[in-house]
Amino acid sequence: MTSTDRYAVFGHPIKHSKSPRIHTIFAEQTGQTLVYSAQDVPAEHFQAAVAQFFAGGGKGLNCTVPLKELAWAYADAKTERAHTAKAVNTLALQADGSVLGDNTDGIGLVTDLTVNHGVTLARCRILILGAGGASRGIITPILEQSPTTIVIANRTIAKAIDLAVEFQGKGCIEGCGFDDLKSKQFDLIINATSSSLSGQLPPLPDELLAQNGVCYDLAYSNEATVFVRWGQEKQAQKSLDGLGMLVEQAAEAFFIWRGIRPET
Protein backbone atom coordinates (compact mmCIF):
# COMPACT_ATOMS: atom_id res chain seq x y z
CA MET A 1 0.00 0.00 0.00
CA THR A 2 1.42 3.43 -0.87
CA SER A 3 0.47 6.30 1.41
CA THR A 4 0.61 10.03 0.77
CA ASP A 5 3.98 11.62 1.56
CA ARG A 6 3.83 13.49 4.86
CA TYR A 7 5.55 16.72 5.84
CA ALA A 8 5.09 18.98 8.85
CA VAL A 9 6.29 22.04 10.68
CA PHE A 10 7.23 21.64 14.34
CA GLY A 11 7.38 24.65 16.64
CA HIS A 12 6.16 26.04 19.92
CA PRO A 13 3.86 27.91 19.65
CA ILE A 14 2.70 26.86 16.17
CA LYS A 15 -0.99 27.82 15.97
CA HIS A 16 -0.46 30.84 13.71
CA SER A 17 2.02 29.18 11.34
CA LYS A 18 1.38 29.95 7.67
CA SER A 19 3.57 27.03 6.52
CA PRO A 20 0.76 24.44 6.04
CA ARG A 21 -1.11 26.88 3.79
CA ILE A 22 2.01 27.80 1.82
CA HIS A 23 3.09 24.20 1.23
CA THR A 24 -0.43 23.08 0.36
CA ILE A 25 -0.59 25.81 -2.28
CA PHE A 26 2.87 24.82 -3.60
CA ALA A 27 1.74 21.17 -3.84
CA GLU A 28 -1.44 22.08 -5.73
CA GLN A 29 0.46 24.38 -8.04
CA THR A 30 3.13 21.79 -8.91
CA GLY A 31 0.79 18.77 -9.01
CA GLN A 32 2.55 17.06 -6.11
CA THR A 33 0.58 14.75 -3.82
CA LEU A 34 1.49 15.37 -0.19
CA VAL A 35 0.09 16.42 3.15
CA TYR A 36 1.69 19.10 5.35
CA SER A 37 0.57 19.67 8.92
CA ALA A 38 1.59 21.82 11.90
CA GLN A 39 2.46 20.21 15.22
CA ASP A 40 3.02 21.94 18.54
CA VAL A 41 6.27 20.46 19.88
CA PRO A 42 7.92 21.93 22.99
CA ALA A 43 11.72 21.69 23.06
CA GLU A 44 11.77 18.89 25.62
CA HIS A 45 9.71 16.62 23.33
CA PHE A 46 11.57 17.48 20.14
CA GLN A 47 13.86 14.47 19.84
CA ALA A 48 11.09 11.92 20.42
CA ALA A 49 8.62 13.75 18.18
CA VAL A 50 11.05 13.90 15.25
CA ALA A 51 12.07 10.26 15.63
CA GLN A 52 8.41 9.24 15.74
CA PHE A 53 7.58 11.36 12.68
CA PHE A 54 10.26 9.80 10.50
CA ALA A 55 9.69 6.28 11.86
CA GLY A 56 6.02 6.72 10.94
CA GLY A 57 6.84 7.45 7.30
CA GLY A 58 7.30 11.26 7.41
CA LYS A 59 9.49 12.56 4.61
CA GLY A 60 10.47 16.06 5.72
CA LEU A 61 10.12 18.59 8.50
CA ASN A 62 10.37 22.31 8.96
CA CYS A 63 11.46 23.42 12.42
CA THR A 64 10.79 26.87 13.77
CA VAL A 65 11.22 28.74 17.06
CA PRO A 66 12.50 27.47 19.49
CA LEU A 67 13.62 24.26 17.78
CA LYS A 68 16.15 25.28 15.10
CA GLU A 69 19.24 24.61 17.23
CA LEU A 70 17.82 21.25 18.33
CA ALA A 71 17.15 20.36 14.69
CA TRP A 72 20.77 21.27 13.93
CA ALA A 73 21.93 18.83 16.62
CA TYR A 74 19.50 16.14 15.43
CA ALA A 75 20.56 16.07 11.77
CA ASP A 76 22.90 13.23 10.75
CA ALA A 77 24.51 15.50 8.14
CA LYS A 78 24.23 19.22 7.39
CA THR A 79 24.67 21.48 4.41
CA GLU A 80 27.41 24.10 4.61
CA ARG A 81 24.91 26.93 5.10
CA ALA A 82 23.17 25.03 7.91
CA HIS A 83 26.54 24.28 9.48
CA THR A 84 27.55 27.95 9.66
CA ALA A 85 24.06 29.07 10.69
CA LYS A 86 24.22 26.64 13.63
CA ALA A 87 20.49 26.28 13.07
CA VAL A 88 18.37 24.02 10.87
CA ASN A 89 14.88 24.86 9.62
CA THR A 90 14.53 21.95 7.17
CA LEU A 91 15.05 18.24 7.81
CA ALA A 92 14.87 15.85 4.87
CA LEU A 93 14.76 12.06 5.02
CA GLN A 94 17.41 10.59 2.71
CA ALA A 95 17.21 7.36 0.69
CA ASP A 96 19.58 5.62 3.14
CA GLY A 97 17.35 6.51 6.10
CA SER A 98 19.58 9.30 7.42
CA VAL A 99 18.29 12.83 8.02
CA LEU A 100 19.84 15.85 6.27
CA GLY A 101 19.61 19.28 7.92
CA ASP A 102 19.52 22.46 5.89
CA ASN A 103 18.83 26.12 6.59
CA THR A 104 16.79 27.91 3.93
CA ASP A 105 16.14 31.11 5.90
CA GLY A 106 19.10 33.07 4.57
CA ILE A 107 18.59 32.09 0.96
CA GLY A 108 14.90 32.90 1.41
CA LEU A 109 15.80 36.43 2.49
CA VAL A 110 18.31 36.90 -0.33
CA THR A 111 15.82 35.63 -2.94
CA ASP A 112 13.07 37.89 -1.64
CA LEU A 113 15.36 40.93 -1.69
CA THR A 114 17.13 40.31 -5.00
CA VAL A 115 14.52 38.52 -7.14
CA ASN A 116 11.20 39.78 -5.79
CA HIS A 117 12.27 43.32 -4.90
CA GLY A 118 15.17 43.95 -7.28
CA VAL A 119 17.63 44.93 -4.53
CA THR A 120 21.28 44.43 -5.49
CA LEU A 121 23.37 43.27 -2.53
CA ALA A 122 26.72 43.44 -4.34
CA ARG A 123 28.62 46.59 -3.28
CA CYS A 124 25.91 47.30 -0.70
CA ARG A 125 26.63 48.62 2.79
CA ILE A 126 24.51 46.37 5.01
CA LEU A 127 23.58 46.78 8.67
CA ILE A 128 22.14 43.84 10.60
CA LEU A 129 20.42 44.73 13.87
CA GLY A 130 20.68 41.90 16.42
CA ALA A 131 23.22 39.14 16.97
CA GLY A 132 21.05 36.12 17.84
CA GLY A 133 20.11 33.02 15.88
CA ALA A 134 18.17 34.94 13.24
CA SER A 135 21.23 37.07 12.42
CA ARG A 136 23.58 34.11 12.29
CA GLY A 137 21.29 32.32 9.81
CA ILE A 138 21.40 35.05 7.18
CA ILE A 139 25.08 36.04 7.18
CA THR A 140 26.57 33.37 4.86
CA PRO A 141 24.02 33.79 2.04
CA ILE A 142 24.39 37.59 2.25
CA LEU A 143 28.21 37.42 2.17
CA GLU A 144 27.94 35.26 -0.96
CA GLN A 145 26.37 38.29 -2.69
CA SER A 146 29.62 40.28 -2.17
CA PRO A 147 28.38 43.30 -0.22
CA THR A 148 30.90 46.08 0.50
CA THR A 149 30.45 45.59 4.22
CA ILE A 150 28.25 43.98 6.85
CA VAL A 151 28.00 45.66 10.24
CA ILE A 152 26.25 43.74 13.03
CA ALA A 153 24.95 46.03 15.78
CA ASN A 154 23.62 44.57 19.00
CA ARG A 155 22.46 45.66 22.46
CA THR A 156 24.98 43.23 23.97
CA ILE A 157 28.06 44.42 22.09
CA ALA A 158 30.22 41.36 22.81
CA LYS A 159 27.73 39.11 20.99
CA ALA A 160 27.93 41.28 17.86
CA ILE A 161 31.72 41.24 17.93
CA ASP A 162 31.88 37.46 18.51
CA LEU A 163 29.47 36.81 15.66
CA ALA A 164 31.43 39.02 13.26
CA VAL A 165 34.70 37.31 14.23
CA GLU A 166 33.19 33.93 13.30
CA PHE A 167 32.61 35.07 9.73
CA GLN A 168 35.81 37.06 9.29
CA GLY A 169 37.78 35.89 6.29
CA LYS A 170 34.57 35.34 4.33
CA GLY A 171 34.01 39.06 3.73
CA CYS A 172 34.19 42.50 5.34
CA ILE A 173 32.19 42.13 8.55
CA GLU A 174 32.36 43.83 11.95
CA GLY A 175 30.36 43.96 15.16
CA CYS A 176 29.47 46.96 17.32
CA GLY A 177 26.89 48.49 19.68
CA PHE A 178 24.04 50.81 18.73
CA ASP A 179 26.00 53.85 20.01
CA ASP A 180 28.70 53.14 17.43
CA LEU A 181 26.24 53.71 14.57
CA LYS A 182 26.39 57.50 14.87
CA SER A 183 27.63 59.11 11.63
CA LYS A 184 27.44 55.79 9.74
CA GLN A 185 25.15 55.17 6.77
CA PHE A 186 23.82 51.99 5.17
CA ASP A 187 22.09 51.07 1.91
CA LEU A 188 20.25 48.16 3.51
CA ILE A 189 19.22 47.79 7.15
CA ILE A 190 17.92 44.38 8.26
CA ASN A 191 16.15 44.06 11.58
CA ALA A 192 16.98 40.64 13.04
CA THR A 193 16.24 41.52 16.67
CA SER A 194 13.32 39.82 18.34
CA SER A 195 12.08 43.21 19.56
CA SER A 196 9.94 44.13 16.57
CA LEU A 197 6.93 42.03 17.42
CA SER A 198 6.80 43.43 20.94
CA GLY A 199 6.67 46.88 19.34
CA GLN A 200 10.16 47.91 20.45
CA LEU A 201 12.88 49.41 18.28
CA PRO A 202 16.59 49.59 19.05
CA PRO A 203 17.85 53.20 19.33
CA LEU A 204 18.80 54.20 15.77
CA PRO A 205 20.33 57.50 14.58
CA ASP A 206 18.14 59.60 12.23
CA GLU A 207 20.67 59.65 9.40
CA LEU A 208 21.39 55.90 9.45
CA LEU A 209 19.64 54.99 6.21
CA ALA A 210 21.32 56.21 3.01
CA GLN A 211 19.27 57.91 0.31
CA ASN A 212 17.25 55.29 -1.61
CA GLY A 213 18.13 52.79 1.13
CA VAL A 214 16.04 49.71 1.88
CA CYS A 215 14.74 48.45 5.24
CA TYR A 216 13.85 44.79 5.84
CA ASP A 217 12.30 43.34 8.98
CA LEU A 218 12.74 39.58 9.32
CA ALA A 219 9.54 39.61 11.38
CA TYR A 220 6.14 40.02 9.76
CA SER A 221 2.74 40.96 11.02
CA ASN A 222 -0.69 41.86 9.65
CA GLU A 223 0.06 45.52 10.33
CA ALA A 224 3.36 47.25 9.52
CA THR A 225 5.93 46.38 12.21
CA VAL A 226 7.55 49.18 14.21
CA PHE A 227 10.74 48.75 12.16
CA VAL A 228 8.86 48.84 8.83
CA ARG A 229 7.24 52.08 10.03
CA TRP A 230 10.68 53.46 10.99
CA GLY A 231 11.88 52.77 7.44
CA GLN A 232 8.84 54.49 5.98
CA GLU A 233 9.47 57.54 8.19
CA LYS A 234 13.10 57.64 7.00
CA GLN A 235 11.94 57.68 3.34
CA ALA A 236 13.24 54.21 2.58
CA GLN A 237 12.94 53.29 -1.08
CA LYS A 238 11.33 50.08 0.21
CA SER A 239 10.46 49.11 3.77
CA LEU A 240 9.60 45.42 3.79
CA ASP A 241 8.57 42.81 6.32
CA GLY A 242 9.57 39.14 6.36
CA LEU A 243 6.51 37.59 4.70
CA GLY A 244 8.33 37.30 1.38
CA MET A 245 11.26 35.60 3.12
CA LEU A 246 8.84 33.14 4.74
CA VAL A 247 7.41 32.15 1.35
CA GLU A 248 10.88 31.90 -0.23
CA GLN A 249 12.37 29.77 2.55
CA ALA A 250 9.36 27.48 2.18
CA ALA A 251 9.92 27.25 -1.59
CA GLU A 252 13.55 26.27 -1.02
CA ALA A 253 12.49 23.57 1.48
CA PHE A 254 9.87 22.32 -1.00
CA PHE A 255 12.61 22.07 -3.64
CA ILE A 256 14.86 20.09 -1.28
CA TRP A 257 12.06 17.62 -0.58
CA ARG A 258 10.37 17.34 -3.97
CA GLY A 259 13.05 18.44 -6.47
CA ILE A 260 10.66 20.95 -8.01
CA ARG A 261 10.56 24.72 -7.61
CA PRO A 262 7.16 26.26 -6.93
CA GLU A 263 6.17 29.66 -8.27
CA THR A 264 6.38 32.06 -5.33
Ligand code: ATR
Ligand atom coordinates in the same frame (compact mmCIF):
# COMPACT_ATOMS: atom_id res chain seq x y z
P1 ATR B 1 16.52 34.92 17.46
O1 ATR B 1 16.77 33.46 17.30
O2 ATR B 1 15.15 35.37 17.06
O3 ATR B 1 17.60 35.76 16.85
P2 ATR B 1 17.74 35.35 20.02
O4 ATR B 1 18.85 34.44 19.64
O5 ATR B 1 17.15 35.27 21.37
O6 ATR B 1 16.51 35.18 19.04
O7 ATR B 1 18.23 36.85 19.73
C1 ATR B 1 17.42 37.96 19.92
C2 ATR B 1 18.14 39.19 19.43
O8 ATR B 1 17.27 40.34 19.57
C3 ATR B 1 19.38 39.53 20.22
O9 ATR B 1 20.31 40.15 19.35
C4 ATR B 1 18.86 40.52 21.27
O10 ATR B 1 19.84 41.39 21.80
P3 ATR B 1 20.75 40.88 23.03
O11 ATR B 1 21.77 39.95 22.44
O12 ATR B 1 21.37 42.14 23.55
O13 ATR B 1 19.83 40.23 24.01
C5 ATR B 1 17.89 41.30 20.42
N1 ATR B 1 16.86 41.99 21.20
C6 ATR B 1 15.81 41.46 21.85
N2 ATR B 1 15.06 42.41 22.42
C7 ATR B 1 15.66 43.61 22.14
C8 ATR B 1 15.37 44.97 22.43
N3 ATR B 1 14.30 45.32 23.14
N4 ATR B 1 16.20 45.93 21.94
C9 ATR B 1 17.30 45.60 21.22
N5 ATR B 1 17.62 44.32 20.90
C10 ATR B 1 16.82 43.34 21.36
